[in-house]
Amino acid sequence: MLTLYHAPGTRSGGALWLLEELGVEYDLQFVDIFAEGGAPEDYRAIQPHKKVPAIVHDGVAVTERAAIFAYLCDAFPQAGLAPAIGDPRRGPYLSWLVYNDAVFDPVLGAKFVGWTYDKRGVSFGTFDDMVRKIETTLSATPYLTGDIFTAADLNLAGGLNFAVRMQKAMPETPAIAGFLDRTTGREGFKRAMAKGRPAS
């Protein structure tokens, strides 16, 4: 039994997209994180910060996107969305999964609220370095770890789509535009977009 806890228009959209790509059966639970006082208090047992996404698989809760993505792709390897343990692409794949949470997201957050900081004092470095790393990687190969789409691409594409195309907070270079077209053009993305809003 697999359940995704999701709120429309939030970071949990990526996990929903991943589940669609994996092609597995799951139960979609909407969590109203924008309600007065946040999500219902009993949700804290699943996600201590009452944030989304969270999954519960066979009774075990998994939170944090890098963890959810790595967990699901290894649990359902037949979808081929993660290089297996021992595959030379496994290392870069894990690096990018974590990079999304540990660098890309905090760097963008800092930019949105206008923080200034000494890059030697934080773990995540500068906005310009982040842009350069993504641009350099996607100029060399169509996907982050080479020629094959993985869950690391999906994880980054969700945030990148938000930052580049919705917020216009990052330059839409040809390499980045091509990557966003390739990833958000997938049928799984469209299905996730359709399912991600509660029926009105």
Next chain:
Amino acid sequence: MLTLFHAQGSRSTRFIWLLEELGAPYEIRHVSIARRNGEGGPDPANPHPFKQVPALKDGATLITQSSAIALYLTDAYPLAKMGPVVGDALRGPYLTWLATYAGVLEPVIGSKFREGGPDASEQKAFDMLDEAWRGALAAGPYLLGEAVSAADILFVSLLQFGRQTMGPQKVYDEYLARMSARPALARALQKDAA
């Protein structure tokens, strides 16, 4: 062959520790990094795109980001039992702690050292992390229960770096003492300096 790119007394020290726990064959390449106090600087010998540490090379493959390196290594050396394998009921909690380290602990602790300190939402995130961490240790004694894992090495490194970063609770003192007593850490610290 694994090569760890390392700078003394930095975020890479704990990977010497993990490699020692794993009993993996590895070599250390000492590199300089830009330190907070202005000392050091980027080292051309470091393959990390931003000349940070840790960086790990496994043959031609480069792995960066501490949580990614930890997961990569414990999966590569499953017999050392430093991380639950795919299919283990503790795999999900293990991945959650590793990703919480990267996605919550590091950025939130960074905000504590920022001028002006953490904002309200960061303080709230810190408080919840503190509560979850202490709760796990009280039930533990390790994050995943009875067995130590690479997630403990990441989390305890914050206490080793600055015990005062977290509150005065005894559960943290005991955790720090328990982790610090591990022979693999003693071996690692002998190799920390160039």
